[in-house]
Structure formats: structure tokens, C-alpha cells
Amino acid sequence: MPIVRLMLYPLFLDTICSLTVPESAEYQQLTEAKVGMEHMADYINEMQRINDQFGVLFQQLFAECAFTELWLSASVNTLCHNMDVMWLNANQSLMHGHSWKKGIGPKVRCFVFKTVVIILAEQINSKRKSTKNLADVPAPQQISCTMDDLRFWTVVRTSRAKVVDLPDSDGVTGMWQLVNKTTQPATTYLFRNQKVTWRHL
Numbered sequence: 001m002p003i004v005r006l007m008l009y010p011l012f013l014d015t016i017c018s019l020t021v022p023e024s025a026e027y028q029q030l031t032e033a034k035v036g037m038e039h040m041a042d043y044i045n046e047m048q049r050i051n052d053q054f055g056v057l058f059q060q061l062f063a064e065c066a067f068t069e070l071w072l073s074a075s076v077n078t079l080c081h082n083m084d085v086m087w088l089n090a091n092q093s094l095m096h097g098h099s100w101k102k103g104i105g106p107k108v109r110c111f112v113f114k115t116v117v118i119i120l121a122e123q124i125n126s127k128r129k130s131t132k133n134l135a136d137v138p139a140p141q142q143i144s145c146t147m148d149d150l151r152f153w154t155v156v157r158t159s160r161a162k163v164v165d166l167p168d169s170d171g172v173t174g175m176w177q178l179v180n181k182t183t184q185p186a187t188t189y190l191f192r193n194q195k196v197t198w199r200h201l
Contacts, residue, residue, distance in 0.1 A: 006044065009037045051076045054111070057145045061118065064147075065155045081112040087121070088175070089190040091152070108152070110178075110191070117161055117178065119189065120145075121152040156180045 013034040020027045055076070087108045111118040122145070147153070160182040166175040172192065180187040 006037070007041050010034050010041060013037060047076045047079065050079065050082065050111075052144065054145055057120075057147065058111075058118065060147050061153060061155050078114045079111060080114060081110075083110055083193055084108070085110050085191040085193045087189065088192055089188070090121075108191075113158075115158055117156045117158060119152070119154050119156075119178075120150055122149050123151050154180070156182065 013030055017027060017030045017034065020030060084107050087106055090106050090108075106121065108119055108121045111120075156178070160180065162179040162181060164177040164179065166177060169175070175190065175192045178189040178191065180189070
């Protein structure tokens with residue numbers, strides 16, 4: 001398969017580099033090409049991991065929301081960004097009785113596709129490990145996430161969503177809002193992430 005061959009290109013380029021004079025222009029070009037192919041291979045592996053873990057769940061969520069017409073346009077091929085964020089104004093069901101410090105909140109997973117935004121919060125007592133830890137588990141051992149593993153979820157059409165970057169406040173950085181304009185009144189989710197790499201909708 002072409003994708004399988006793609007994973008071998010970094011090794012192929014590495015072999016060519018070992019036979020090339022390090023001071024030559026060709027060596028520099030080969031090195032840059034190898035780094036680019038390694039990044040591409042990492043990206044493909046990450047998309048495959050997300051599809052294995054969440055592909056079935058995404059289909060279930062779309063069916064639950066009657067968004068089935070958007071499923072084909074919200075596959076991992078159209079995933080723009082995904083990250084773990086802290087939900088600063090989370091509802092009480094996610095607070096677990098804790099009194100969170102300013103700028104701290106329960107962790108949720110955010111997936112941004114071209115057509116929808118999906119927000120997931122997993123069960124604390126789920127048999128599955130956290131999605132962050134699952135990144136280190138070999139693919140054959142990974143467990144698919146289902147709706148039974150979730151404490152909270154929501155799906156928002158990007159056409160009805162608005163992202164607002166917030167200024168730093170009292171040392172709290174990386175805050176932003178996702179406004180769901182589908183509901184009346186609009187629902188505002190206040191999130192915080194350590195590295196602000198959000199792609200605006």
C-alpha cells in the first residue's frame with residue numbers, strides 16, 4: 001500500500017544520506033527531505049491512532065445529533081486540530097466536588113473538523129486509560145472509546161460556532177472561549193490550553 005511505503009521513505013533517505021558527502025548541497029537537501037518525511041509519517045500514525053480510538057464514537061455522536069449528513073466531511077482526513085484542554089466553567093457533574101483553583105479545571109478533549117467541533121470528557125472510573133496515556137500504547141492494544149466512556153459530550157457545527165481569544169489575566173494564559181450559537185441563549189465554553197495553537201474557525 002502507498003501509505004506503508006511512505007513509512008519506509010525516511011529509512012531510504014537516511015541510507016542515501018549515509019552515502020552522500022556531508023558538506024555537499026545534496027546532503028542538506030536530503031536531510032531536509034528526511035525530516036519532512038518523518039513529520040509526515042508521525043502525522044499519519046497520529047491520524048490512524050485517533051481513527052482507531054474515536055472513529056466509531058464519532059459516528060455514534062453524529063447519529064445521536066442527527067448530523068449523519070456531516071459524517072463523511074468530518075472524518076480524520078478533515079481533522080484540523082485536536083488537543084486536551086481545561087474546561088474552566090465546566091458544569092457541576094464534571095467538578096467531582098473539587099474546588100478548582102483559578103485557571104484550573106477538569107480536562108476535556110477537543111477535536112476540530114472543518115464542519116464540526118467535538119468536545120469529550122471521559123469517565124473517571126472508565127476501564128480505559130486516559131487518551132494521553134493511550135498515545136504510548138501500541139496500536140493493537142488500544143481500546144476504542146464508546147459513548148459509555150463519556151461523562152459529557154457535545155457536537156457543534158462550525159457554521160454555528162465562534163472562537164474568541166482571551167487576554168492573559170492574573171498570570172493565567174492560553175484562555176479562549178468557544179461559543180455555540182445553536183442554543184438559545186448561546187452556550188459559552190471557557191477553555192485553557194498551555195500552548196495556544198488553535199486554528200480559528
